[in-house]
Amino acid sequence: MGASDDDREGGAVAPTGIRRRTLFGAAGAGALAVGAGAGYLARGSADAAEHPVADPDAVPVDFAGEHQAGVTTPAQDRLHFAAFDVITDSRDDLVSLLQDWTDAARDMTAGNEVGKFGAVAGPPVVPPEDTGEALGLPASQLTLTIGFGRTLFAKDGKDRFGLADRRPEQLVDLPHFSGDRLEPAICGGDIAIQACANDPQVAVHAIRNLARIAFGRASVRYSQLGFGRTSSTSEAQVTPRNLFGFKDGTANIKLEDTDTVEDFVWARSGDGPTWMDGGTYLVTRKIAMRIETWDRESLEGQQGIIGRAKGSGGPMSGGDEFEPLDFAANSRDGEPMIGEQSHVRLAHPDFNGGAKLLRRGYNFVDGSDQLGRLAAGLFFICYQRDPREQFVRIQNNLAGLTADLMNEYIVHIGSGIFACPPGVGSTGYWGESLFT
Amino acid sequence: MTPPHVRATLGAAACLPLLLGAVACATDSEVEGSGGENGAIDVTASDDSCSLSRTDLDAGPNTFNVTNDGSRVTEFYVYAEGDRIMGEVENIGPGLSRKLVVDLPADGYEGACKPGMVGDGIRADIDVSGEPAKDLSDSAELKQAADSYERYVQSQTGALVEKTDDFVAAVKAGDVDKAKALFPVARTYWERIEPVAEKFGDLDPAVDEREPDVEPGSEFTGYHRIEKQLWVAGDTKGMGPIADQLQTDIDEIVRLAAESPLTALELAQGSKNLLDEVATGKITGEEDEFSHTDLWDFKANIEGSKAAIAAIRPVLEEQDPDLVALLDERTAALETELNQYQNADGTWKSYDELSKAQIKRLSDAVAAVSEPISQVAGVVSESV
Numbered sequence: 001m002g003a004s005d006d007d008r009e010g011g012a013v014a015p016t017g018i019r020r021r022t023l024f025g026a027a028g029a030g031a032l033a034v035g036a037g038a039g040y041l042a043r044g045s046a047d048a049a050e051h052p053v054a055d056p057d058a059v060p061v062d063f064a065g066e067h068q069a070g071v072t073t074p075a076q077d078r079l080h081f082a083a084f085d086v087i088t089d090s091r092d093d094l095v096s097l098l099q100d101w102t103d104a105a106r107d108m109t110a111g112n113e114v115g116k117f118g119a120v121a122g123p124p125v126v127p128p129e130d131t132g133e134a135l136g137l138p139a140s141q142l143t144l145t146i147g148f149g150r151t152l153f154a155k156d157g158k159d160r161f162g163l164a165d166r167r168p169e170q171l172v173d174l175p176h177f178s179g180d181r182l183e184p185a186i187c188g189g190d191i192a193i194q195a196c197a198n199d200p201q202v203a204v205h206a207i208r209n210l211a212r213i214a215f216g217r218a219s220v221r222y223s224q225l226g227f228g229r230t231s232s233t234s235e236a237q238v239t240p241r242n243l244f245g246f247k248d249g250t251a252n253i254k255l256e257d258t259d260t261v262e263d264f265v266w267a268r269s270g271d272g273p274t275w276m277d278g279g280t281y282l283v284t285r286k287i288a289m290r291i292e293t294w295d296r297e298s299l300e301g302q303q304g305i306i307g308r309a310k311g312s313g314g315p316m317s318g319g320d321e322f323e324p325l326d327f328a329a330n331s332r333d334g335e336p337m338i339g340e341q342s343h344v345r346l347a348h349p350d351f352n353g354g355a356k357l358l359r360r361g362y363n364f365v366d367g368s369d370q371l372g373r374l375a376a377g378l379f380f381i382c383y384q385r386d387p388r389e390q391f392v393r394i395q396n397n398l399a400g401l402t403a404d405l406m407n408e409y410i411v412h413i414g415s416g417i418f419a420c421p422p423g424v425g426s427t428g429y430w431g432e433s434l435f436t
Numbered sequence: 437m438t439p440p441h442v443r444a445t446l447g448a449a450a451c452l453p454l455l456l457g458a459v460a461c462a463t464d465s466e467v468e469g470s471g472g473e474n475g476a477i478d479v480t481a482s483d484d485s486c487s488l489s490r491t492d493l494d495a496g497p498n499t500f501n502v503t504n505d506g507s508r509v510t511e512f513y514v515y516a517e518g519d520r521i522m523g524e525v526e527n528i529g530p531g532l533s534r535k536l537v538v539d540l541p542a543d544g545y546e547g548a549c550k551p552g553m554v555g556d557g558i559r560a561d562i563d564v565s566g567e568p569a570k571d572l573s574d575s576a577e578l579k580q581a582a583d584s585y586e587r588y589v590q591s592q593t594g595a596l597v598e599k600t601d602d603f604v605a606a607v608k609a610g611d612v613d614k615a616k617a618l619f620p621v622a623r624t625y626w627e628r629i630e631p632v633a634e635k636f637g638d639l640d641p642a643v644d645e646r647e648p649d650v651e652p653g654s655e656f657t658g659y660h661r662i663e664k665q666l667w668v669a670g671d672t673k674g675m676g677p678i679a680d681q682l683q684t685d686i687d688e689i690v691r692l693a694a695e696s697p698l699t700a701l702e703l704a705q706g707s708k709n710l711l712d713e714v715a716t717g718k719i720t721g722e723e724d725e726f727s728h729t730d731l732w733d734f735k736a737n738i739e740g741s742k743a744a745i746a747a748i749r750p751v752l753e754e755q756d757p758d759l760v761a762l763l764d765e766r767t768a769a770l771e772t773e774l775n776q777y778q779n780a781d782g783t784w785k786s787y788d789e790l791s792k793a794q795i796k797r798l799s800d801a802v803a804a805v806s807e808p809i810s811q812v813a814g815v816v817s818e819s820v
């Protein structure tokens with residue numbers, strides 16, 4: 001951003017700048033201006049007047065659509081992911097929860113406050129409907145994406161909501177992968193909600209308000225904050241880096257490649273139950289990284305483990321970031337330049353029957369552990385048409401100490417699989433097709 | 437009996453009756469046939485027009501649903517005389533809808549759409565009329581509620597004084613076992629009516645402060661000081677003066693409570709505060725950290741909260757029967773969850789015997805009641 005920012009900071013008196021002060025004056029005199037407008041107060045409408053299409057963060061991502069937003073949407077920079085346990089056995093309560101959630105999600109993704117009166121316009125003697133920490137922030141490309149876990153369909157052999165026969169075959173119980181050290185408290189969940197935004201405060205606000213709406217009907221099982229998207233889902237995005245310092249997501253499915261998206265991401269008619277047509281399957285893995293050990297690995301070693309150059313992101317077989325991987329290329333001593341146990345090779349479609357995933361994971365740092373080591377890693381998130389053919393197949397190829405060399409530096413500690421229903425229109429609610 | 441003005445206010449004030457009045461709002465707008473869900477005003481902005489589904493509005497918060505059917509980014513303003521901005525919503529991209537809530541006193545206003553977000557915009561007159569919101573004043577129903585709760589408080593304070601006397605006597609007699617048995621019992625009566633005590637400044641901390649909260653330079657006294665001696669030291673050494681002071685403080689609180697009973701609004705807040713006590717202190721096991729008798733307090737807080745709700749119940753039933761039904765259902769679920777930890781002889785399981793999963797279920801059940809209970813004060817304030 002340039003001159004317009006400076007103008008604003010410097011207090012240049014543009015006509016709209018006066019208007020802004022007038023607004024605050026009016027509010028101080030007892031008028032209440034809330035709702036969408038409040039979302040932009042701090043950002044200065046002087047900008048807006050000069051540049052009719054303002055900051056992209058000010059233009060919300062459409063909530064309504066054939067598919068849910070937050071899957072192929074260009075990956076935002078921040079994540080707040082939450083898994084919920086439904087604590088009622090009433091189908092009606094579950095449906096009403098999904099309806100209330102959808103209403104709030106529509107409000108929040110549009111940059112609006114939750115509820116009729118939002119954060120400050122309500123009656124003084126009751127708690128505000130919206131918690132308020134996103135006031136003054138734009139929509140920040142917030143997307144909210146919901147998925148249903150296996151236990152929503154049946155838990156401990158109990159069909160709580162009459163959904164047992166509607167569970168898609170694709171929603172498998174993930175097998176144990178060699179090397180898994182899963183902690184039950186951060187696995188599973190009846191419902192998952194992924195909140196992605198370019199501002200962490202907006203993502204946190206979203207999950208906080210949804211959790212609040214859920215009290216009495218669903219309870220947060222665990223939640224995870226993430227930063228620094230670790231993949232690109234659009235050609236327009238620069239490939240980011242993970243906490244190993246490597247570019248991550250170079251070969252990811254990009255939304256511009258619509259054929260690949262259709263083939264690998266969205267469930268089609270005939271794939272499974274019709275309620276999932278247009279939906280997708282979400283797999284999450286919380287992957288702890290042994291950061292300090294990794295940092296003591298030589299550059300050569302790191303690059304060999306990954307199979308790509310640390311600087312450019314290009315394959316070890318040569319070329320820049322987007323150069324195709326040449327698995328046949330051998331070095332002078334006859335060894336493959338992209339090692340047989342390298343991460344890119346084992347994860348590549350060529351070695352997985354052509355299977356691809358749409359990844360949109362995030363880095364996380366949960367502070368440091370009691371030994372002073374960074375409690376950090378990757379909250380891996382992927383979307384796919386059929387986890388059996390995609391995530392499970394690829395992960396089986398990667399898992400085990402004789403497989404991916406990277407396994408020495410990572411450990412999978414959390415896991416989840418969810419069926420994400422198709423998108424909602426401007427009316428209707430998340431997962432409506434499951435209940436009708 | 438409902439005073440006649442209760443209904444009259446609801447009808448006239450339309451969107452004024454606050455949060456839970458949203459229901460009443462929808463009904464009003466249907467009656468008026470003025471369109472827009474929940475009484476909202478639909479604003480449709482194009483590149484060269486700005487239409488409002490209605491322009492005669494009732495005083496109070498009004499919701500504008502602004503839809504941009506044009507091709508340029510637009511914004512919508514509500515101006516008072518002299519272009520004083522009452523509310524605005526900016527950056528509405530083509531095809532998008534945004535919401536604006538503005539509290540409008542009776543007066544003349546202008547709504548303006550600004551395609552391209554420049555210029556004076558395309559304007560329409562808006563007329564706002566009607567009564568401002570009424571102040572909360574005493575109604576017969578609320579008076580009855582306060583009286584009813586006052587009777588409950590009296591029944592509890594009687595037992596509180598009696599059981600505390602017994603407890604104090606056991607402590608002073610050095611009867612550790614008897615004092616330990618009486619400790620949670622005396623506190624039951626205290627915990628049921630704690631919102632009453634909270635009004636009286638230093639007395640509440642003197643009686644019920646926990647050790648980590650004691651301010652530097654002041655003394656650790658009250659129930660928890662004696663609790664520590666009983667459970668940690670296993671004796672009553674030095675507790676005589678503390679016990680005497682506890683009895684004096686309790687007597688004083690009971691006397692003050694009788695002098696200034698809670699108003700209906702205060703007891704609505706009190707019912708919430710009791711559950712907040714559970715959610716912050718009890719659920720963590722901090723309250724009775726030495727004796728682990730937290731479940732006794734837990735139960736008492738819930739009973740006290742229920743009693744407060746019971747007193748306001750006629751008002752709630754009148755104003756928001758759905759809220760009452762939800763409270764009943766969730767309170768029953770909370771009690772079922774809690775009661776499984778009660779022993780056959782009426783005593784309660786030691787809190788440190790509960791698993792993390794059991795505590796999480798209790799916490800969920802408390803939160804489930806707490807959210808709707810936080811709406812009760814709004815309903816009470818609305819019922820005038």
Ligand SMILES: [Cu+2]
Nearest residue numbers: 248343344347
């Ligand atoms: Cu990978």
